Amino acid sequence: MPRVTTLGAPDPDAAALAAMLTQVSEARDRDAYAALFKHFAPKVKAYLRRGGMEAGEAEELTQEVMLTLWRKAGYFDPARGGAAAWVFTIVRNARIDAARRQRDVKLMGAPPEEADLAPSAETISLNAECQARLRGALNSLNPEQKQIVQLSFFSDTPHAAIASALNLPLGTVKSRIRLAMAKLRLMLEGLS
């Protein structure tokens, strides 16, 4: 059992999280892993629950996600984006896999990992300051746009969920998503 030195420590910021992930990747550092687990696991579970996953399944899948984080830490590239964005992609893929297994346990294989693919020519790097700006941008969306963005990320069936939450015909959902994303993009201009 590694020493958990971070118990009671203040919540790590984006730079600290990226540094810990790099520690896990390069030194297989279990203390850093423990701190990442403490920070991310409860948020991952909350994310899966927001998507409507039942508590027991969300608990199991969160543990899988955290195991994947340990195994795939070598794919994390701090020049490409923050630790939270990288963890988000792991949760996203785990959720897709879980839905697939539910339909058919015999399914084989998986789409190639993003990181196995050709590195991007034009990447963005998000430092702590940028992440704060990103949070600010999300918070300054109007309530409807904020709800659209949230449902887009949390829901399994975002178009239907947005239509029902905002009482919109399904046909107009696309254009509302487009408007909300345009607003968000405008606020994020300069992040890249």
Add this chain to the structure above:
Amino acid sequence: MISHHPSPETLLAHATGTLAAGHAVVVAAHVQGCSQCQAEQARLEAVGGAMLEGLAPEPLAAEAFARVLARLDDPVPEPPPPPRRADLALPKGLDLPAALHGAEIGNWFWIGRGLRYSRVRLPWAPEQNVMLLKVAGGRKVLHHSHGGMELTQVLWGGFHDGIGQYGAGDIGEADETTTHQPIADPEGCICLASLEGGLRLPWFTRLRAG
């Protein structure tokens, strides 16, 4: 120069993981070759990260950390065996997109004058309707109406559809409201395409010289 990208809501669905597996492969093939969409996807994933960070934590079971810790040294599961891939005798310089790693690629077969079809089977989502299409130069392709979204990533050559010109790297996104009539460029066209709905034959019904 890429001039046709996935729509913002399709790119969003891809980044959030709600796009159907077949469409996801075609969008991934586009993004891999498009620096603009790579940057947009990275931005959307950063938004996803911020959403994750903004959630109120939900406590895990008391033994959760110990259970994961006990599994850290478990052997990593074996990757599945490489899928069958037909030799499609592709033009020199054309490699299949990395997004198709892990996919089974069927032989070309003739489905009409100047038109060949290769089934792309995704072992993780075999019900998805994904295909490679090879259209001879100048062939005109008539659409019939279909139930849902259709994505077409140009891998080689190009086509025009009366509205726009699509070259290698461009993606065409059509839905039930789109009516167009693609005509392959003189050198022909090889595309990766996905159609919503179950497995069925391609949507081309009639062909005639352009």
